[in-house]
Amino acid sequence: MIFSNATAEKTAELLLQINAIKLNPSNPFLWASGWHSPIYCDNRLTLSFPAIRNYIRDEFVKHIEATYGKPDVIAGVATGAIGIGILVAEEMGLPFVYVRPEPKKHGRQNQVEGFLQKGQNVVVVEDLISTGNSSLLAVEALREAGANVKGMAAIFSYGFPVAQANFEKAKVNLNTLSDYEHLLPLAVTKQYITENELITLHDWRMHPDTWNVAVK
Numbered sequence: 496m497i498f499s500n501a502t503a504e505k506t507a508e509l510l511l512q513i514n515a516i517k518l519n520p521s522n523p524f525l526w527a528s529g530w531h532s533p534i535y536c537d538n539r540l541t542l543s544f545p546a547i548r549n550y551i552r553d554e555f556v557k558h559i560e561a562t563y564g565k566p567d568v569i570a571g572v573a574t575g576a577i578g579i580g581i582l583v584a585e586e587m588g589l590p591f592v593y594v595r596p597e598p599k600k601h602g603r604q605n606q607v608e609g610f611l612q613k614g615q616n617v618v619v620v621e622d623l624i625s626t627g628n629s630s631l632l633a634v635e636a637l638r639e640a641g642a643n644v645k646g647m648a649a650i651f652s653y654g655f656p657v658a659q660a661n662f663e664k665a666k667v668n669l670n671t672l673s674d675y676e677h678l679l680p681l682a683v684t685k686q687y688i689t690e691n692e693l694i695t696l697h698d699w700r701m702h703p704d705t706w707n708v709a710v711k
Contacts, residue, residue, distance in 0.1 A: 613641030
């Protein structure tokens, strides 16, 4: 679920402007999962543009407080959301922790890095939601550490049904600044893609795991 239509459209436009989101239906990208995709999203690029990272920070702060209330701690999912998570925590005057994909193999073997007390209310900041699996592993680690996870706020989501099912199963409230649904009409209007390419992008969205077969 997006926080608001206005935020979703503005965020999508900014991500397109700096090529944080690239659309290339005729020459698909290969994801680490093995999926072929006409879209690639790298929201870490926003950190290199002060005005845009500040916009994202401010929208997160505004919508987190309105949706979840002010938490005790902001948590970022490593590594993509560490930078923006710190900015959000700083603006809100809150402690920050980050969550590794798995515990370290040495030292204290932490998965949650930073000071976190049992019972504290936490909002998780994420940069991108695909299936949601890695994001929810971070939530699980925080819960195991005794945190009360109020919800997750992400920059962008592909809006896959599997992600929605995964978040519902884990009982995690997810809200995003923008998503695939709001991106596509804007991309056509701003002439990043054609109407024919829009059809291709809709087709991929319906069956991303088998879409590569169709384009071979």
